[in-house]
Amino acid sequence: MKFRIEDLKLILRRPFETAHGRVTSRTSVVLSIEDDGAEGTGEAAACDYLKQTPEFSSAALAEMEAFVLPDALELDETLKALEEHFPDNPAARCAVDVALHDLVSKKLGIPLYRYFGLSAGEARKTSFTIGIDSLEKVAEKVEEAGEYSILKVKLGSRDDMDIIRRVRDLTEQTIRVDANAAWCYEEAVSKMKVLAELGVEFVEQPLGRGDIEGHARLKADAILPIILDESVQTSRDIPLFAAGCDGINIKLTKCGGLREATRMISTARAFGLKVMLGCMIESSIGITAAAHLSGLADYLDLDGNLLIANDPFHGVISAYGEMLLPSRPGLGLIDAYEAHDFGG
Ligand SMILES: [Mg+2]
Incomplete structure (x- = not known):
């Protein structure tokens, strides 16, 4: 099995701001694993607050190659060894986890959701994220997001209440709010009362x-x-925080990939919690991988690829906010240029 590790600079359609900061581009690390003529692809998305920089992930991936067992189907053993030796590299482990799942389900000739015993099901809705911005820019973004029936509005600035009132004035869409850890308890109580009145x-x-x-x-x-x-x-x-929430947001980049994500889903269910599948700013590699688990989730927030202008792949298709899983084997990714040739 052979690793190919490449940086992929993702250019954002618009600058994106949350309570964690403002960005105009992100660099992911793309991993391809070649085995016997088949290829699996995974992505290590960048995440600042978890210190998952592209340099950090690339260096770890180069070392991880030696831990991959020759039989791709023994991926559980491989991933256990990576967890043990690289506990601080969830993004890089996620790239290996997703690439191996892609590879194995391609070898089996089935789409990844079938590997997990799931069906493609009906199209599931993803929310579309509106980052923190001036009131005018937020209004423009809400107008542009008209095709999505669910908006996720980032708060955590001084203008929180003006922003959310403006969004509510402009649209009847379902609104979810993400404060990204920015509030203190008293602030949260008073702001959440207003949000509840506005139907968030x-x-x-x-x-x-x-x-x-x-x-x-x-x-x-x-x-x-x-x-x-x-x-x-x-x-x-999850056990530590189960009494403080109604649900959890699972992201492949922070947990280390699909295998840990399914463990998180089982744990959350044991505590009676809802499950949201979320994402970082990442390409269709990471978004499509998470989307294959969508049959296990209550809420989807898988719009990271929609925020970028130069996604090199086509995988899960988001049409009017409805996510359609590809039926091709593995993740079902195709090159964006090829997809263009097919008129897709
Ligand atoms: Mg969040």
Whole structure:
């Protein structure tokens, strides 16, 4: 089995701002694993708050090659060894995990969702994210996002209430809010009361990442459902925060890939929690991988590829916010140029 590791600079259609900062491009690391004429592809997306830089992920991937067992079907053993030796590299482990799942399901001749015992099912809706911006820019973005029936609005600035009132004035779409850990408890209580009046569906990560007690108090206040993202990286974090949320946001980049994501889903269900599948800013490689698990989720927030202008692949198709899984073997990715030739 042979690794090919390449940087992929993703140019954003518009600058994107959250409570974590503002960016105009992101660099992912793309991993291709070649085995016996078949190829699997995975992506290590960048994530600043988890210190997953492209340099950090590339260096780890180069070392990980030696840990991959010769039989791709023994991917569980390979991934266990990577977890043990590279605990601080979830993004790089995710690239290997996704590439091996792509490879194995291609060898089996089935789409990845079938490997997990799932069906393509009916098209599932993803939310579309509106980043933090001036009121005028937010209004423009809401207008552009007219085809999506669910908006996820990033808050966590001084203008939070002006932004959300403006969005509500402009649209009847379902609104979800993500505060990205920016509020203190008192601020969260007062803001969530307004959000509830405006018909917001739920709020994601209102308080700081480690605030177990604050989130438990906030959940007991029962103002709005709470989904935790930054607080919950892997299945091991779920018992700690289960009393402080109604659901969790699972991202392949932070948990280390599809295998840990399915463990997180089982753990969340054991605590009676809802499951959201989320993403970083990443290409159709990472988004399509997560979308293959969509049959196991309650909410999808898989729009990272829609925010970029130069996605090199076509995989899951998002038409008017409805996600359609490819029926080709593996992830079902095709080169964006080829897709263009086919009129796809
Ligand atoms: Mg979030």
